[in-house]
Amino acid sequence: MKLKLLLGTLMFTAFTAHAQVATINENFESFTTGTSAAWPQNGWSKAAPPGAGPFVYAEGTTDKVIQFYSLMAPNTAAYLITPQIIAPDGTKSLTFTYAMSAGSGGTGTLQVGLISTANTAGTAAFTSISQVYELNSTTEQTVTITVPASANQYIAFKFIGAAQHTALYVDDVIYNASSSLAVSDTKKSEDQIKFALTADHTALQFVSKTEPRKIQIYSATGTKVAEGKLKNQRFDVQTLQTGVYFVIIEGNEGKITKSKFIKK
Known part of the structure; x- marks a missing residue:
């Protein structure tokens, strides 16, 4: 995603209370973009010290993301x-994409x-539930982690830039019941089978030396919605509704690869 240097100032807004939620499925498409947009948005908040960065804001047009930018x-x-979640009991997982x-x-x-709490004061109680992800590539990574039982009711994404003008984005955040799809804090490896949606969003186009078995x-709720084999290195998804989907790919040697895609 192209980095846009900030020319405006960040508008700080008071936190507004929202009802607790049991699940989250957010792609940020309804968010107002720019550093001057009013927050909270859709129950989401942000916390950063005043001054010349870092900034947190929605960015993009047809595929919006949340941008972190260290600036100076x-x-x-x-x-x-x-948003405030019902106190986690250890049965749910969190999936998101970053780069x-x-x-x-x-x-x-x-x-x-x-x-x-959903403000700067609340971040003093930040208790990590994931590894520290090193941000050194523009290749998107998707991870799934288990959210442990806790009295704290807000999930926070903590970003630190190592230099001026460091930027990353987060997208497609899903907090829901754990399932067999969960991969514990694991990045996509370089040797995984690669695929992409076709331009018309009707099929997954695979690129691999050998065709998967x-x-x-x-679906995002863990329900199986399709199963089968490739045809001409493609898998038909035209009947799927708009949304986030997880893919389990079984290779010829029995190796399992897990990934996801967004059907639009």
């Missing part, structure tokens, strides 16, 4: 905070944790 404040944490923005001025880190597709 390297090594300073900024947070994206979910460095193209044009980023440096590398950074991302970590997920639980906090007590079987494809299974699950």
Whole structure:
């Protein structure tokens, strides 16, 4: 994603209470973009020190994301905070996609944790629930982690840029019941089978040395919605509704690869 240098100032807004939610499925398409947009948005909040960064804001047009941007404040944490969730009991998982923005001025880190309230004061209680993800590539990574039982009712994405003008984005956040699809805090490896949606969003186009043995597709709630084999290196998804889907790919040697895609 192309990095846009910030020319405006960040507008700070008071936190507005929202009802607790049991699940989250957010692609940020309804968010107002730009650093001057009023927050909270759709129950989501952000926390960052005042001054010349770091900033947290919605960015994009047809595929919006939440952008983190260090600007002139390297090594300073900024947070994206979910709506208040029902106190987690350890039965749900969190899935999200992240990457460095193209044009980023440096590398950074991302970590997920639980906090007590949706503001800067609440971040003092940040308790990590994930590894520290090193942000040094514009290739999107998708991870799934288990959210442990806790009295803290907000999930926070903590970003720290190692240099000025470091930027990354987060997208497609899903908090729901754990299922057999969950992969514990694991990045996509470089040797996984690669695929992409065709331009008309009717099929998954695969690129691999050997054709996978079987494809299974699950909805965001863990329901199997499709299963079968490839035909001419394609798997038909034209009957699927708009949404986020998980894919289990079984290779010829029995190796299982897990990924996801967004049907539009």
